Amino acid sequence: MNSINRWAWAEVDLGAIKANVDVLVKKAGRAQIWATVKANGYGHGAVEVARAALSAGAGGLCVALADEAHQLRQAKILAPILIVSEQPEIAFEQMLRDEVVATLYNETTINKYSAVAERLGVVGKVHLKVDTGMHRVGVPVADAMARVEQINAIDSLQLDGIYTHFATADLPSHDATAMQQRRFDELVAELDRKKLRPKHVHTSNSAALLRNLTATTDIVRVGIAIYGIAPSNETEDVAGRLRPAMSLQARVSHVQHLAAGEGVSYGLRKKLERSANIATLPLGYADGVPRRLWSVGGEVLIGGKRCPIIGVVTMDQLMVDCGDAEIKIGDHAVLIGSQGNETISANEIANRLETIGYEIVCGIGARVPRVYVENKA
Ligand SMILES: Cc1ncc(COP(=O)(O)O)c(C=O)c1O
Structure with a gap:
């Protein structure tokens, strides 16, 4: 630890990240893993984790913010990057220059984003996010077809994917996941009937993958599992093969x-x-x-x-x-x-504090040096 001026550090084992991605890639079968590296890679370091995950077989990356995508592009990471919610208009030009995959769902945002793409003379890739029940962001299922048709009618946009996000995948006994899946499946069936199905159709996060709820997804937006942390106490058993990083x-x-x-x-x-x-x-x-x-x-x-x-x-x-x-x-x-x-474990501390492991690792402050190692299993 001679290279850091502090007697406190977070050691991040990129060997564990790679081993976890390898396990998850195999588990996902025909679906691709897109590693979720938002919030500085859940506190582990976005660029380092992204590189490790891509080298272990991840097909793309997910982030929350335009600037998080930009940081990855500045590090010369060329893989597809999905930003998982709409961003303020001021970020659109940077997003398009960075060739990110934008998530869109509001009629006016779609028009504004496409206008910037048109001005730059580029075609922006878009994934439409559908709210099937979590009620955070996304177009309501009833309006999704109209948004698909809107995007398809705009030359400066390419509808590359459609997706939803589960609210309760980490709670196996909750029946909302099946309900969300059913609503999404009905929408996809309608897209199929109208021959409007985009290249990517996806639903799943770590918990859904660990629970094998991935039959109809072709991307798994996997976050917490690549860091070797179970999404919840209820999924601890199915996360057993993962190594905390x-x-x-x-x-x-x-x-x-x-x-x-x-x-x-x-x-x-x-x-x-x-x-x-x-x-x-x-x-x-x-x-x-x-x-x-x-x-x-x-x-x-x-x-x-x-x-x-x-x-x-x-x-x-x-x-x-x-x-x-x-x-x-x-x-x-x-x-x-x-x-x-x-x-x-992060989850032990989380349980004491009545929170989740995500919050513990994301909360490790920026002034704690990250020390990268590559341990073998
Ligand atoms: C839209 C979306 N997809 C995927 C993920 C990854 O979730 P997890 O870390 O539970 O795998 C998140 C994280 O919150 C998300 O917001």
Whole structure:
């Protein structure tokens, strides 16, 4: 770790990303994997993950923002990039110059986007997003055919795909996924009848792929699974072959031996019941370790053992109760990942905080250096 000026870092194993993509490519069968690398590759590093995923067989990439697509193009990544929702008009020229695949669904946005394409003298690729029940973005199913016909009538646009997004694929017992699939299938059947089916027709995210709900999709927009994290507790069993790619690590930056009765951190809300060795780690809520993690049983691995976080997590530092264990400055600590026989997963932390693993890894702050390694299985 000599190359970073900080005793805290996120190690990202690109070997794990490649191994996960390989597993998912095989699972997807005839469907392509388009790796979702929005939000800086779910905190792992968009460019590095994109390159690793493409080298392992992904056919394209998905991002949330025009600038995320631009970052990939600036890194000379030439694969198809789908931006998964409509963008502000100011971004249209950049999107068209970057030759991204735009997601569109509103009548006026389609007209405005096509006008910019016409002015630039290019043909913009479009995927129409259909809202089959999640009710976030997309054209309602009832209006989808009109939007297809609108796009098809515009010379500066090419309808390259049509898709929907599931709201409950990570909840196997929920019946909404089947309902969304049925609505989408009916629309696709109508497109087939009218001979309007575009090249790509897709529905699935990681959870849908892991649950084998991909019979009618020809792209899987797979995100969380390539990072080796199960989409939910309910899909933990089917995600078993995936390897977590990120671990969050630090070195002990200060050691204290405190007597029983002493309080620790802002508010001195936690008083020691017995004397203990307390390690300070230089990671805080500004790095994405939630302030309240101490109060929900949050732990850190030091010396291969689980040690509780004691007192509130501060902006840049947190304290850990190491009990009687001898610790010294520079000792290695793991907040997410494995040490010895112990492992703390992103989903373990998420469960404590009543959230999802996605939020934990996306939340690792920009000032935490990412260190890339390529481990073998
Ligand atoms: C439209 C769309 N497709 C695919 C994904 C990837 O989802 P997941 O990370 O669950 O695979 C997302 C992520 O939120 C998304 O918004």
